[in-house]
Amino acid sequence: MRYLCTNCSHIYDESIWDLEEWYEPGVKLYDMQDYFVCPVCSEWIDSFQEIVEEVNYIEDKDNMTGVEEEHYPIIIEEDKKIKVKVGKEESHPSIWEHFISSISLYDEYGDLVEEKFLNESDEWSAVFDNYDLDEYEVRITCNLHWVWSLGKIKREEI
Numbered sequence: 001m002r003y004l005c006t007n008c009s010h011i012y013d014e015s016i017w018d019l020e021e022w023y024e025p026g027v028k029l030y031d032m033q034d035y036f037v038c039p040v041c042s043e044w045i046d047s048f049q050e051i052v053e054e055v056n057y058i059e060d061k062d063n064m065t066g067v068e069e070e071h072y073p074i075i076i077e078e079d080k081k082i083k084v085k086v087g088k089e090e091s092h093p094s095i096w097e098h099f100i101s102s103i104s105l106y107d108e109y110g111d112l113v114e115e116k117f118l119n120e121s122d123e124w125s126a127v128f129d130n131y132d133l134d135e136y137e138v139r140i141t142c143n144l145h146w147v148w149s150l151g152k153i154k155r156e157e158i
């Protein structure tokens, strides 16, 4: 999740390192509520508001735009494993200013099952093990273009 500091407009993204690398990726903001301060303006956690993410759904797989192709999740199912890579023709950029920060698996009810955090040097792939889901959704989060998904997928469809 991402939070906006209402004092200075700094955005705290739980999935990536903050500017000074004080906080590790994957640590929930409210797990640090006793000591967290804004890395930019030093305001306490009370000044942070959750940012509600909009998901970009890739609907027409045969006529994708460039930005859709770049964030297209390639999904391979193997037994109970779900493997994910990002990028249809070319892989997604992997520089600090622009990289895939996480790949998340949701169940058929839209609840988060697992989120894999990546950093700018990872291969942009995630493997989810041992999930017996008939229907699921994979969401890709890019630090520049935010959240991408193909929508719900039935296991047999792939």
Ligand SMILES: [Fe+2]
Binding pocket: 070, 071, 092, 098, 099, 142, 143, 144, 145
């Ligand atoms: Fe991107």
